Amino acid sequence: KNQVEQSPQSLIILEGKNCTLQCNYTVSPFSNLRWYKQDTGRGPVSLTIMTFSENTKSNGRYTATLDADTKQSSLHITASQLSDSASYICVVSAFEGGGADGLTFGKGTHLIIQP
Amino acid sequence: DGGITQSPKYLFRKEGQNVTLSCEQNLNHDAMYWYRQDPGQGLRLIYYSQIVNDFQKGDIAEGYSVSREKKESFPLTVTSAQKNPTAFYLCASSRSGQVIYNEQFFGPGTRLTVL
Numbered sequence: 001k002n003q004v005e006q007s008p009q010s011l012i013i014l015e016g017k018n019c020t021l022q023c024n025y026t027v028s029p030f031s032n033l034r035w036y037k038q039d040t041g042r043g044p045v046s047l048t049i050m051t052f053s054e055n056t057k058s059n060g061r062y063t064a065t066l067d068a069d070t071k072q073s074s075l076h077i078t079a080s081q082l083s084d085s086a087s088y089i090c091v092v093s094a095f096e097g098g099g100a101d102g103l104t105f106g107k108g109t110h111l112i113i114q115p
Numbered sequence: 116d117g118g119i120t121q122s123p124k125y126l127f128r129k130e131g132q133n134v135t136l137s138c139e140q141n142l143n144h145d146a147m148y149w150y151r152q153d154p155g156q157g158l159r160l161i162y163y164s165q166i167v168n169d170f171q172k173g174d175i176a177e178g179y180s181v182s183r184e185k186k187e188s189f190p191l192t193v194t195s196a197q198k199n200p201t202a203f204y205l206c207a208s209s210r211s212g213q214v215i216y217n218e219q220f221f222g223p224g225t226r227l228t229v230l
Contacts, residue, residue: 004157009155031215031216032215032216034218036221041203041224041226042223042224043119043205043207043221043222043223043224044158044205044221045221046218046219046220049218089157089158093214093215094215095215099163099165099171099212099213099214099215100146100148100160100163100171100173100212100214101160101173101174102214102215103160103214103215103219104157105157105158105159106157107155107156107157108157
């Protein structure tokens with residue numbers, strides 16, 4: 001069964017500090033991996049999408065890495081801001097069928113930035 | 116202003132009543148999706164539609180129904196048969212039904228509470 005595990009479940013850091021969120025997956029055959037940011041009570045917004053051949057992808061202060069051999073991804077946030085407080089969701093796609101049933105969602109990491 | 120809209124933002128329902136959640140998109144996307152989000156869990160797929168007048172069940176379709184009569188609209192009905200309907204419901208769309216190759220765009224969500 002395809003699975004996506006995210007850690008930690010929750011994280012509290014001070015404004016201005018850096019942090020790294022983890023995503024481990026057992027999805028096969030792998031197609032791509034996405035990171036979403038979800039503000040409380042809102043829909044998720046895409047941060048990055050990485051395919052098998054991409055090791056690193058940045059979007060402003062967000063940098064995602066992918067190690068397809070170990071089936072691990074991380075999302076690094078640099079110089080955190082209060083607006084970074086949100087849940088971060090990892091989504092992994094499998095090639096089978098290509099449809100919506102090929103997406104596996106992680107439970108998310110709840111990040112709180114304190115002033 | 117392009118995007119996905121969901122209404123209402125908050126919905127309260129008495130046990131035994133059916134309710135319909137609205138989802139509209141003006142992105143000219145072919146595919147639309149409904150997800151359910153519960154605390155501490157990943158998004159779970161309820162129904163999806165790859166094209167007008169066609170839709171498929173997701174992982175947790177029991178107690179829900181949908182229609183896709185227009186490209187821009189994909190309403191979800193939560194029936195009285197759904198045993199635990201209190202949740203946050205998210206609608207999404209993508210350019211095509213081959214969602215593993217296309218970015219999903221999410222609406223702002225509807226929070227349904229059964230009294």
